[in-house]
Amino acid sequence: MFPFIFEWVWDEGHIMFFGAMWYVILILASGLGYCLIKAVKDTLAGGHGPQDHH
Amino acid sequence: MKKETEHKPGKKYGMVIDLDKCTGCGSCMAACMAENNVPCKDDESNKLSSITWIRVYRLTNRKPFPETEICYLPRPCMHCGGVGDQGHSPCVSVCPATATDYDHGTGIVSQIYTRCFGCRYCMAACPYHARYFNWWDPVWPGDLKKTLSPNVSPRMRGVVEKCSFCFHRYQLAMEKAYVEGRRDLEEGEYQTACTQACPSGAITFGDLDNPDHAVAKMKEHPNAFRLLERLQTNPKVYYISSREWVRRAGDNYLKNEPTNSKPRAAAHHG
Amino acid sequence: MKIDRRSFLALGLGAAAGTAFTPLPWKLTDDASIWTQNWRWLPLPEDGDVTYETTACTLCPGGCGIRVRKVKDRIVKIEGLPEHPVNQGGICALGISGTQILYGGSRVTSPMRRSGDRGKNEWTRITWDEALAEVKAQINALVDADKADTIACITGSDRGTVPLLFKRLLAVLGSPNFMTTATMEDSYRAVFRKMHGLKGPVDVRFDFENTGFVLSFGSGLIEGWGSPLRMIRAANVWKANKTPMIQVEQRLSNTAAFSGGLLAVNPGTEADLALGLCHAIISGNLHQAGSVSGFAEFANLLKQKYSVDTVATKTGLKATAIVDLARKFANPASRSVAVCGRGKGTTAGSMREFMAVHALNILAGRVNAPGGVFAVPAPDDIAWAGDTVMTSAISGKTRIDEAGTGAYTLADSLLNRIPSGIVEKGESSIGLLFVSEANPVYTLSGTKNVRKAFKKIPYIVSFATCLDDTTAYADLILPNHSYLERYQDVPVRAGLSKPLVNLTKPVSAPVYDTQNVGDTVISIAKSLEGSVAEAFPWENYEDCLAKTLGGRWETLKEKGFVEGEANPVALGNVILPSEMPDIPAISGDGNLPLILLPKDSMRLWGDAVADPPFALKIVPDTELKGTETVVEVSPKTAVAQGLEDGKEAVLTTTLKSVTVKVAVSDGIMDGVVAIPRGLGRSSAEKYLDDKGVNVCELMEPQEDKVSGFDAVIGTRASLKRA
Amino acid sequence: MSTSNHEADSLAPGEAPDRKQGAPGGVIVLFFIVGFALSMAFGWLVFPKLLYSEKNQPFDFNHKIHMDLVDSGCESCHVFREDGTYAGVPTLAQCADCHQDVQGESKDEEVFVNEYVANEKEVPWLIYSRQPDCVFFSHAAHVKMAEMECKECHGDIGESESLKVYRENRITGYSQDIWGENIAGIRKNTWDGMKMTDCGKCHEERMGSKGPCFQCHK
Amino acid sequence: MDYDFIPKGHNRCSFGTFAAGMVILGVIVLWGFYAAALCWIKGLNQTNMNDSYGFALWIWADLAVIAIGGGAFFTGLLRYVIGLDELKNIINFAVIVGFCCYCSAMLILAIDIGQPLRGWFIFWHANVHSMLTEVAFCLSLYLCVLAIEYLPLILENGKIDEVPFFHNLSHTMHGAMAVFAATGAFLSCFHQGSLGGVTGVLFGRPFGYREGIFVWPWTFFLYTWSAAACGPCFTMLTCKITETITGKRLVKDNVYDLLAKISGWMIGTYIVAKIADTVYWATVTSPSMGFGLMDYYSLHPLHHGIWILILEIVVCGVVPALILISQKGRATKPLFNLAIVLAVLGVCLNRWVMVMTPMAMPVMTFDSWVTYFPSWQEIATTILPFAGGIMVVALSYRYLPVFPQEKELNSKR
Known part of the structure; x- marks a missing residue:
């Protein structure tokens, strides 16, 4: 899972597999981070109201 | 796509079992259990959860009495090398936690109990039923604990185990060799417990690639065959039988197919 | 400063973030995984110096040599002894399991006195002194009542010093009732006595290594008949030499499967087949000339009752097949041998069958012939002072089982007659019974009667190593060391081609509070004082062994076994039966x-x-x-x-x-x-x-x-x- | 904390706009920093102390003195058995060759002779480098074949004048030396740890691969 | 009693009735957890699994719930990536059902391994060549995605929504949902496929082995396709059941129709591929290993024979495909219902056969078939996630605005 783990080898298999995995984690984490930060910002800006969407 | 780490030309330990000599006595099974700290449950008559690294099967020619014939077939782990002995054995590639691997130096498939977390995928992969799951905690009541050998670690409940070709014996033989300043073993120095115990001498063990070893010659016998060769598992256990029906029972054939004593993928290894 | 729950939340968050930057979570995760890999209830085998020691296996009559692998003082494994003539490195599953007898849960761990009803297996631990005193009291009571001749002893074998010590103890007390469990070898002995007129101890040996044709009447040759490891090796020699192996049986036993030559006859007609073959041999004039009496009568009997056709109908075989088999068997070039003794040969079996098969061997000239069956004198190498005196002292006395007298001259001991005798009489003819290395309650047919009879025996002393069906009926157990903890000479019968004596050695220190049965017998004798004690002049059992075995003692200690030579007994006149006993099998x-x-x-x-x-x-x-x-x-x-x-x-x-x-x-x-x-x-x-x-x-x-x-x-x- | 008590805690987030008068941001940051610092201190300083229990050897042993007396270094006492296996810590019999009677060198020697030699009792040494039961380690391969020095894995124990405290991991039951003294797992010397990764690293450097599983596992 | 939490303007049953239902389900869940605890504490000897049925009821349940939970990813894909806007009316529900299914799968996996405390080795010491490793990674990541997709819906609960931060978070997450959904679809494609690969790569097991394209065996694609095809059917089925239980209409017919049409075509194309696969397997792959088609079915201990294959492909494959593809079939309520039930059954049956048979089927000629029946512990732990799932769905339905069309559809009445 990490390069410092015993089984890790720098071969295509590991690079492809974990590359994809870390990429996905990155997307999810940054997406979630973006949402959180934006929500904090909006909240501090005072934006609120159930009526502003749906 | 598995990257082959560069490996030195290693040994290829294997077995040749002469089924004409096997009496079905079961010594190999008992010797294996005693050597490898295999536990016994109160009831071992349910063979679907009874751990016997080497198991003697009873084959019949399915003819009515008295034409019936019986052949006993001991089945250890086949230590499959996969096509071209690349180490692509059915079980090794599927283990999600790298708890089993193929040693290119000896051709032996390992099983690391402390790494295994018991998903049983390797058992699903092995067509020989050579892998066993520890459904129960192993128990050695009272003084029976004294029979435990320190060379093999007892397995905990919830992991898979299987025949290791008594790898610890290889290790011990190598230690002796090292102390004597050798890096190589003589043929007899490393033998499995079942080979040693067999009253008939039906089991021969050695380096299949070493022309000086008996197994190297025996595996070329015209009556030699392996189990399920058509699956291209490339097992390291050979059998010899003078009976055609036994050789045919070693693999699956369509109704009118002839019995092949040589594998389809023979070209891949040699 | 205002503190609210948000501040605490911040504290918590800070702590969580901080923890992530310490080794704590990571080290704990790692250690937890290591904990699962070594959980505490999994035993850890202790390491230590590894040594190998050689000894012999006594778990069956086979007489294999074994070597034990020890780690420090624990025996972790038993392997075959490569240099032993019987097994040459091979070993059977029972032999391998010997460690589980040594350390197993059925061991008798100290002398014990029965505390519950017979058969219930409830015991009180006592000391050796108490136990020996009790045996002494029991013997003395019988001696005082002039009933010393009702003391009986059952052992698994009549060979070697231990059984002979028992025999001697009984003799010196005035009892002839030394009994052993009967096996096919006792039937062979009876056959030699009946059909060759031999007297005294005689053994059967088979020259299987040189046999060229094997005809087995239901003998489980590789299942464990005689010496299983020797038989398996012999069978493999036959297979390698393409020696035909015909197995007369009703099912595909391992022997039948291995031989590839199953001859299925109707159950119980094995003797008939043998006689039919005899008839075919005689009528084909294929028999070997020799000094035979009763030949004409025998031939007539065969002609009348066991003609090939009659036998064919009875056995369910084809007449031609019988004639064909007879021809092959009788061919001198075949070096054939016919054997019987059902299964592993642990039961005596029917004399009709033994006589018929032996007659077949006689007609084919296979008795005392290379590759055939031999009658040899039983070894008499254990000779103690006063033996003859004692034998004559009890010779006039009738045995409880009547063996050797009247209608039972062919047998040395007839254990099977005891239970029915006791049950019929309603009272026990045995006053005190010793049982050592035998399990009659389990091995005698008609268990219900056997149990009834054993319940009636006033006092039973068991010398067992492990609890079994018979110890359950004992009043006192004086536990023997297991074979891995004691010295004992073990002469091997088991039909080997050469006489062999093994020595078991104490390769393990006694695990429990047990004692070598040899020592126990000697100390019982010594405790009785007087002439009884005098008949046991040895310090202890080891001393007895050393003095008895003389020159062989050192060899045995070093090598573990001594092989000898035995010359066949001169058979003299052969007596063929004029009538076959009519006992339904x-x-x-x-x-x-x-x-x-x-x-x-x-x-x-x-x-x-x-x-x-x-x-x-x-x-x-x-x-x-x-x-x-x-x-x-x-x-x-x-x-x-x-x-x-x-x-x-x-x-x-x-x-x-x-x-x-x-x-x-x-x-x-x-x-x-x-x-x-x-x-x-x-x-x-x-x-x-x-x-x-x-x-x-x-x-x-x-x-x-x-x-x-x-x-x-x-x-x-x-x-x-x- | 000023809200009414009967409002369920789970509804706390509901306390929105009108209660802006909570703790100011600075306090919150301060609390965060305090929490962070406390847990760092706990994790780095207290936790290692809690994780390991301390055990003393039955008595002290001076390797240095013995090294000066013997001819062939460590192997004089830590011997290989005839079958090539490694015997590890010397048995009582080996020590008793010299220490049959008290030679009066030290208190510890007195303890040894009186309690162990006299009673023929093996010394229950706590072994710093004891590997788990599932591990096979061939001393022959390393010492005899690869001619490695004992020090490479065991450190300078041969030079030591007294035995250090044996620290046992409370969870795994193993000696601290397997993981290494440094709780973070940072290794400065080759002997600073005996985990699988340490073996693997050295094997990879010298053998070209970490080797098959069975090389070390049994 | 819980009026404040119920979405504004929706009618819900009385709290008493609801609580009674929850208690009943809760008891079942507790029973399941008791069984699970037994397995964790005493080990897998609590099951009736054995060395021939090492993959049994649990693994089947695992694969089946993942397959029928495929509605979440596929509907998400259609809604957010392809942009079929109508589906927004069912996507919430699809996500909840999917979330339940994947939670169940993780729970079952956690019970099913022999050493649960070491389960994380599959991530830490991963063997990247193992299909199971891929399953584990994709499965857990996809469960995260589902949680992320589920979260804004929870935040929409009237009470929670009052908090500005949560309101805003929910809002922004809605905005970013396409990214999450796309990632989820990618993950799901892979792990549905790798579940298929689990049996497909077993070259020692002729019943399961399928030869490959690139590194993947065919089952990889078949599984993804079948999950995408039949998953929405399960979403629709559960939706219909919810409608029946609540006695309300929750989703408009045109939404059903659209999803059913897509499903129908997916099932149709899948079944063509499945038939092609079966034919190639029966005539080329298997014979090369010495097996004729009937060798697999004739000696099966459950005596279902070849019928199970016909049931799976024709009755539960071709039939629902035809119904759902045809306009008329979709319009006829009973036929429509039959079709979605058959489709769900079909994919479950496929997973059943592919899980149980490859390992249990004797490959050595002298080996034999054995039978297996699950222990009560296995059954209880398999029922547990279903009961738990119903609880989650019921809770969500009661307190969250799951169905955007609910108000509209029910005010008409």
Whole structure:
């Protein structure tokens, strides 16, 4: 899972597999981070109201 | 796509079992259990959860009495090398936690109990039923604990185990060799417990690639065959039988197919 | 400063973030995983110096040499001894399991006195001094009442110093009642006495290594007949040499399967087949000339009653096949031998069969011929001062089993006659019984009667190593060391071609508070003082061994075995029978539709020693499933009796009805039910305790009119769906 | 904290706009920092102390003195058995060759002779480098074949004048030396740890691969 | 009692009735957890699994719930990536059902391994060549995605929504949902496929082995395709059941129709591929290993024979495909219902056969078939997630605005 783990080898298999995995984690984490930060910002800006969407 | 780490030309330990000599006595099974700290449950008559690294099967020619014939077939782990002995054995590639691997130096498939977390995928992969799951905690009541050998670690409940070709014996033989300043073993120095115990001498063990070893010659016998060769598992256990029906029972054939004593993928290894 | 829950939340968050930057979570995760890999209830085998020591196995009569692997002082494994003539490095599953007898749960761990009812196995631990005092008191009481001749002893063998010490103790007390369990070798001895007029101790030996044609009448040659390891090696020599092996049997036993030459005859007609072959040989004029008396009468008998055609009908074989077989067998170039003794040969069997098979060997000239069967003098190398005096002192006295007298001159001991005798009389003819290395309650047929009889014996002293069916009836146990903890000379009979004496050695320190039975006997004798004590002049058993074995003692200690040479006994005039005894080999109620035959499995031991866990584990589920014995029937029989593979059924004989499971197999004759021997033990290791049924419970004993042994080889039975 | 008590805690987030008068941001940051610092201190300083229990050897042993007396270094006492296996810590019999009677060198020697030699009792040494039961380690392969020095894995124990405290991991039951003294797992010397990764690293450097599993596992 | 939490303007049953239902389900869940605890504490000897049925009821349940939970990813894909806007009316529900299914799968996996405390080795010491490793990674990541997709819906609960931060978070997450959904679809494609690969790569097991394209065996694609095809059917089925239980209409017919049409075509194309696969397997792959088609079915201990294959392909494959593809079939309520039930059954049956048979089927000629029946512990732990799932769905339905069309559809009445 990490390069410092015993089984890790720098071969295509590991690079492809974990590359994809870390990429996905990155997307999810940054997406979630973006949402959180934006929500904090909006909240501090005072934006609120159930009526502003749906 | 598995990257082959560069490996030195290693040994290829294997077995040749002469089924004409096997009496079905079961010594190999008992010797294996005693050597490898295999536990016994109160009831071992349910063979679907009874751990016997080497198991003697009873084959019949399915003819009515008295034409019936019986052949006993001991089945250890086949230590499959996969096509071209690349180490692509059915079980090794599927283990999600790298708890089993193929040693290119000896051709032996390992099983690391402390790494295994018991998903049983390797058992699903092995067509020989050579892998066993520890459904129960192993128990050695009272003084029976004294029979435990320190060379093999007892397995905990919830992991898979299987025949290791008594790898610890290889290790011990190598230690002796090292102390004597050798890096190589003589043929007899490393033998499995079942080979040693067999009253008939039906089991021969050695380096299949070493022309000086008996197994190297025996595996070329015209009556030699392996189990399920058509699956291209490339097992390291050979059998010899003078009976055609036994050789045919070693693999699956369509109704009118002839019995092949040589594998389809023979070209891949040699 | 205002503090609210948000501040605490911040504190918590800070702590969480901080923790992530310490080794704590990561180290704990790692350590937790290591904990799962070594959880505390998993035993850790202790390491230490590894040593190998050689000794001998005594778990069966086979006489294999073994070497034990020790780690420090623990015996972790038993392996075959490569340099031993019998097994040459091989070893059987029982032998391997010996460690589980040494350390097993059925060991008697100290002297014990019975505290519950007989058969209940409830015990109180006592000291050796108390135990020996009790034996002394029992003996003295009988001596004082002038009933010393009712002291009896049952041992597994009559060879070697230990059985002879017992025999000597009894003799010096004035009792001739030294008994052993009968095996096929006793029947062979009876045959030599009957058909060669031999007297005294004589042994049978088989020159299997040089045989060119093997005809076996139901002998489980590789199942464990005689010396199993030797037989397996011999059978492999036959296979390599393409030596024909014909197995006369009703099912594909391992021997039959291995031989590839099964000759299926109707059950109980083996003797008829042998006589039919004799007839074919005589009528084909193929017999070997020799000094034979009664030849004409025998030939006439055959012609009248056992002509090839009659036999063909009776056995279910083709006449031509019989003639053909006879021709091959009698061909001098064949170097053939015919053998009998059912299964593992642990039972005596019917004299009719032994005589018929022996007659066949005689006619083919295979007695005392290379590759054939030999009569040799039993070794008399254990000679103690005063032996002859003692023998003559008891010679006038009648044995309880009447062996050697009247109608029973062919047998040395007839243990099988004891239970019926006691039950019929209603009182015990035995006043005090010693049992050592034998398990008569388990091995004698008609278990119910045996139990009844043993209950009547006033006092039983057992010298057992492990609890078993017989110790359950004992009043006192003076536990013997296991064979891995003691010295003992073990002369091997088992039909070996050469006489052999093994020595077991104390390769392990005593694990429990036990004592070598040799020492126990000597100390009992010494405690009795007077002439009895004088007859046992040795300091202890080891001293006795050293003095008795003389020059061989050092060799035995060093090498573990001594092989000798034995010259065949001159057979003199051969007496062929003019009439064959008419004892049905199959007992029981003729109205029952099936014939129940015990089968001796390669992985189940039916004798005094019970399957240890390893051996039991490899017993196939076609012999034992759960706690039930599995019986084998043919598909046709299953259909006829409405049985289904794997399902329960009720097996009934005249003696008992038991629930068993059914295994339908292609490898068995129609109308026959095969039942594995060796199950149904009580008070053994918990692994085997109360699993399955003891064959002897179902088999009605049948006294052989010629020898007096139990002749039963099968019994009628019914098998119905449960 | 000023809200009414009967409002369920789970509804706390509901306390929105009108209660802006909570703790100011600075306090919150301060609390965060305090929490962070406390847990760092706990994790780095207290936790290692809690994780390991301290055990003393039965008595002290001076390797240095013995090294000066013997001819062939460590192997004089830590011997290989005839079959090539490694015997590890010397048995009582080996020590008793010299220490049959008290030689009066030290208190510890007195303890040894009186309690162990006299009673023929093996010394229950706590072994710093004891590997788990599932591990096979061939001393022969390393010392005899690869001619490695004992020090490479065991450190300077041969030079030590007294035995250090044996620290046992409370969870795994193993000596601290397997993981290494440094709780973070940072290794400065080759002997600073005996975990699988340490073996693997050295094997990879010198053998070209970490080797098959069975090389070390049994 | 819980009026404040119920979405504004929706009618819900009384709290008493609801609580009674929850208690009943809760008891079942507790029973399941008791069984699970037994397995964790005493080990897998609590099951009736054995060395021939090492993959048994649990693994089947695992694969089946993942397959029928495939509605979440596929509907998400259609809604957010392809942009079929109508589906927004069912996507919430699809996500909840999917979330339940994947939680169940993880729970079952956690019970099913022999050493649960070491379960994380599959991530830490991953063997990247193992299909199971891929399953584990994709499965857990996809469960995260589902949680992320589920979260804004929870935040929409009237009470929670009052908090500005949560309101805003929910809002922004809605905005970013396409990214999450796309990632989820990618993950799901892979792990549905790798579940298929689990049996497909077993070259020692002729019943399961399928030869490959690139590194993947065919089952990889078949599984993804079948999950995408039949998953929405399960979403629709559960939706219909919810409608029946609540006695309300929750989703408009045109939404059903659209999803059913897509499903129908997916099933149709899948079944063509499945038939092609079966034919190639029966005539080329298997014979090369010495097996004729009937060798697999003739000696099966459950005596279902070849019928199970016909049931799976024709009855539960071709039939629902035809119904759902045809306009008329979709319009006829009973036929429509039958079709979605059959489709769900079909994919479950496929997983059943592919899980149980490859390992249990004797490959050595002298080996034999054995039978297996699950223990109560296995059954209880398998029922547990279903009961738990119903609880989650019921809770969500009661307190969250799951169905955007609910108000509209029910005010008409």
